Amino acid sequence: MQRGQMEIIHVDHRDGTIRRCAAPLPIQRRRDQRQGPSGSPGAGIAGTNDWQERERERYRLRLGLRGTLMDDWFFGLRLETSNNARSTNVTFGDDTASDTPGGGGPFEKNSDTVYVGQAYGGYKGFPGFTFTAGRMPNPIINTRMVWDPDINPEGLAEQWKRTFVFGAERPPPASFSKDTKAVVAAKPPEPFLKLDLFANFGQFVYDDANPENPLGARKTTDANGPTQEVPNHDAFLLAWQVGARFNFPKSFYFQFAPTLYNYTGNGDTFNIHYIGGDPRLTNSDSLAQNQTGINSLLVFDMPVEFGWKAWGIPMRIFGDFATNFEGDDRASAAGQPGQGSQRYAYQAGLGIGQLKKRGDWQINLWYQNIQQYALDPNLIDDDIFNAQENLHGIAAQASYNLTAAVNLQLTYAHGWWYNHNLGTGGNVGSLAIATNPTTEYNFFTADLNINF
Template identity: 30%
Template sequence: MKLFRMLPIAAMVTTSLTAMADSTIDLVNALVAKGVLTEEEGKLLSKGREGEKASEDKAMEKAGKPGGKVTISDAVDNAAFYGDIRARYEFRDGEDTAHNTEDRERGRYKLVLGLKTSAGDFYSDIALSMGANGRSDNSTFGNGSNGSNTKEAAYIKRALLGWKVTDWLKVEAGRVANPLYTTSMVWDGDLTFEGLVEKIEYQWGNVSLFGNFAQSQYLGDRQDFNTSTSDRDTNDILAFQGGAKFDITDTVSAKAAVTFSKFTNDHAAGASTFLPGLGSNAGKGASLGSGLNATNDIRTIEIPAEFVFKMADGMRLAAFGDYVCNLDGEDRFQAAIAAASAVSASYGSAIRTAGNDDKAWLLGLGLSRQIGKQSKEGDWSARLWYQDVGIYALDPNTVDSDFMDSRVNMKGIVLKGEYLLRDNVVLNLSAGHATRKNDKLASVTSAGDIALNVDHFNLYQMDITYKF
């Protein structure tokens, strides 16, 4: 029989290629493809070689030599280190209505170091990064006194415990990467969620359905006292997203979702009220309002979507967008009027006259070239978009920290391009220009890098990233 005829060949191959399991298995697969072996015979030989390789790996690990994978403990099936190092040059400038200007030029760097593990249907993701602030993993060159050469601290970026409940459901807890399909207009890419996340992926014919649900504590540690008034309420973010990805034709695909999000501390005891400043405020450190971290009356519907058109030679054209409506925007507006009127009648009148703006939207185009399924040396991409963010539409604490300087009540255009110098080395060039949307109100930020009530803002970045 063919199996007995091939046993001497298999013995010779496995003896001469003891340290090359992949090559042996490739040879067996080739023999199956040519009809020399049946699939069952091929599986039998491959299984034997895989068992030998596992024994060899164990022996090497006991001898203190690398065995082809990171070993954490016998209980862990797989473990892998990952991360990236980035160096960046950045220039940003702002100008207010009184023509006061501020330029900021700096070199920056970033380090992310992570470890992913899996054990059966459980998995983990632990990552450290620089930057104490949630919306930035960056550190600035020379960030200290002359000659101090201050060493930077690494912080916990992610501490995730996951459970693959079924083929279509995952549950994650801890400090978790943002699970939502969204854009930087709404959520800065460096932000994480803290709490519980559920992810659904289900194939229905040629449609890939997905759902992402998050219960994140924005401000935790609830405290109740029966002998004082120093109670502390929690503030949770509840997000519920459903969407689909599907092929319209062989060359056109689409992806879209609908997301409902709510901040739970709506007028809770001790919660502050969002109150924007006025557009006439000028000069360094000008007032942008009060309660700028407040998340009262934010209950949004977000609709992100993208269409991708495949072309020849790995080229792809993408049209993408995002739309957000704050369903409680009118309440947020009226609360601001009341808070301003409590300060002065003229302040309340100015806020009322400025009007309500509780919508945000983004539209853009992307062009890219990628030959294989994974990005390789020589691949590139470029994305151009315009966004418009109303002052009562979004939480000022979550919007992108770069191209709108962590601000709402801004509109502008962004161009981002990247080129792979190597499979794991990426060169990025980015530029953005923004202006204040409603001139009667401040360009509100709780953490802007420019200390002006900006009317015009520009940002230019060039960076190189090494991934490992």
């Protein structure tokens, strides 16, 4: 059975930061502030060193179940709060109204709704293969630089894994215990190398066009320049990943997973060309430019990880590198033909410790840079650097297991505007505070998670 999870959060004041502090009750107080573009102050127009502020209390609940139906068939189901693909948090008091069909007043439940976060089934009848269909946990090895960990893609996935052992020796013969009353089996020596080869493929339904064949003439748009017909075919995100994990004695390992992402079709929602904002415009005008287009994205991604133990403590170096092979075309479509070099994203960090039992702890430190035309703005993590591109900075996360089921996690991130000639593109619906460009970003959270 899959454990349910509840996040208990309290958020406090910050200067240019988001701050969450742990609270003994399931509440979150959240205050978001960010510097906006410089300009003459006015209603809705940010001035020099101006920022926007928001405070909210939140909770999160996720209940899951997974199991085997018969033979090699399996299933999974998870219910969760919030309809946001990149967050299952719910804000207290956001549905207060003086008069609604439910009666009006405080403590209404319009946003306190349970949604289906995962619903999938699969088959493992062929050795080494796993086939999954539905709304599933992400089958692709990734980092939060490319994928928000809350996203559960919809579609099909195929996975394969094969393990090879090199340098294995026969175990020494069994011997008697000290009292000569029992035979003690000898522990076999570790092989020199255990190699795991794997392949993960995904065909995800990104956007369903409705209808595919409308009555009468198709809709048109001028958003991409000359008048064009709005696409009437579904958009799919295809993921192609192969990789290997090298496991050596003494807990040494190295893993890499090169991945290619490409898009087929345009759908009827994300077909307008991505622009990503403009620092020469007011904040509202910059945000009004397209922030979600998936045009000219052919992304190569390479997450890597190297781990070992020192003084009995697990340690690891991790990183990720990505480039958009169509960065020149994406920049030109955004009206920035000289900025095609802004196609890269990379992450590098160090992790210490692990989380398994009571008293375990873990610390992760990393640097991250996502350039303006590198990645899909609809998929990147919405906590670290506010789900915006053209930001770079550092992040740190410390976790401690109060019990095997209760975990306290502290996260801090500080980001800077990277290329000042461009905006900081990001899906406006996922931004904690809608500013573009975001010149500086500070983020602190204290999350208390209860697994049951």
